[in-house]
Amino acid sequence: MWPRRSDSRAGPPASGPSVAARRFRRVDSTGKAGDDALLIGTWNVQGRWSPAHRTTLQRHECDVWLLTEVSDDLELPGYHAYRSAALMASRRRWSAVLTRDPVQQLADPHPASAAIAMDDATYCASILPWRSCGSRAPWVGQRHADKTAAAVSTLDAALPPGPLVWGGDWNHALIGKEYSGSLGGRSAITQLLARRRLRVPTSDLPHQIDGLLSIDHIAVDHDVRVARAERFTAAGLSDHDGYLVETDPTLR
Structure with missing residues (x-):
């Protein structure tokens, strides 16, 4: 496992109930989440940061953000940012997890991932290999499928057992045509999803x-109730849109 990178620029505490308090909520009998439902978002911000990026994140009011291609300039009031140690490019981290409350940052489970522990669950943001990523670090292997399998295997070995929320830019559609990754890489991902339920x-x-399906994803425990999953558009800010999942982790 790789060493953690502490972030000294965490935002001020948010007002209102903590994320930990918001974990104890239920979706009602209609399937609609209450006001305190846990909202998780993922977005590849493409190493950019501007007032428009900040406004986009603030507008969605997520409890947890699983971000990828994160600028070192990123600061979001009311959130603490836990970045991966490794640089993807100059002043650009592979991944970061943002939370409203200070939490325990875990050692990076892979150089292109960041992870935190909050309550009884692990939250992990990852970038997985894309077709043209080459074989330089942090990728291992020659074929794309081999590089993805190696990254997924490293994550599986490093992430703690127990409840897991895993998201980010996986560079794979999980159904239909595969246009960014490989079918072998998709298979490695789906096998990990099955092992981790x-x-x-x-x-x-x-x-x-x-005409294409998302390559950015959020995975939750198989038994967790999901109130909604949706995309938000980010054209002009990034070449990726963002994705939201509203879930109640206490419904098993």
Whole structure:
């Protein structure tokens, strides 16, 4: 496992109930989440940061953000940012997890991932290999499928057992045509999902490019109730749209 990178620029505490308090909520009998439902978001911000990026994140008011391609300039009032140690490019981290309350950052389970422990669950943001990523660090292997399998295996070995929320830019559609990753890479991902008993509510949501399905995902425990999963558009800010999953982790 790789060493954690502490972040000294966490935002001030948010007003209102803590994320921990918001974990103890239920979706009502109609399937609609209450006001305090836990909202998780993922977005590849493409290493950019501007007032428009900040406004986009603030507008969705997520309890947890699983971000990828994160600028070192990113600061979001009311959130604490836990970044991966490794640089993807100059002043750009592979991944970060943002929470409203200070939490325990875990050692990076892979150089392109960041992870935190909150209550009884692990939250992990990851980038997985894309077709043209090459074989330089942090990727291991020659074929794309081999690089994805190696990254997934490293994550599986490093992430703690127990409840897991895993998201980020996986560079794979999970159903239909595979246009960014490989079918072998998809198989490695789905095998990990099965071993960890995770499901992916974002798998059938659209990509920013018409006619394609998302390669950015959020996976939650198979038995957790999901109130909604949706995309938000981010054209002009990133070449990826963002994705939201509203879930009640206490419903098993």
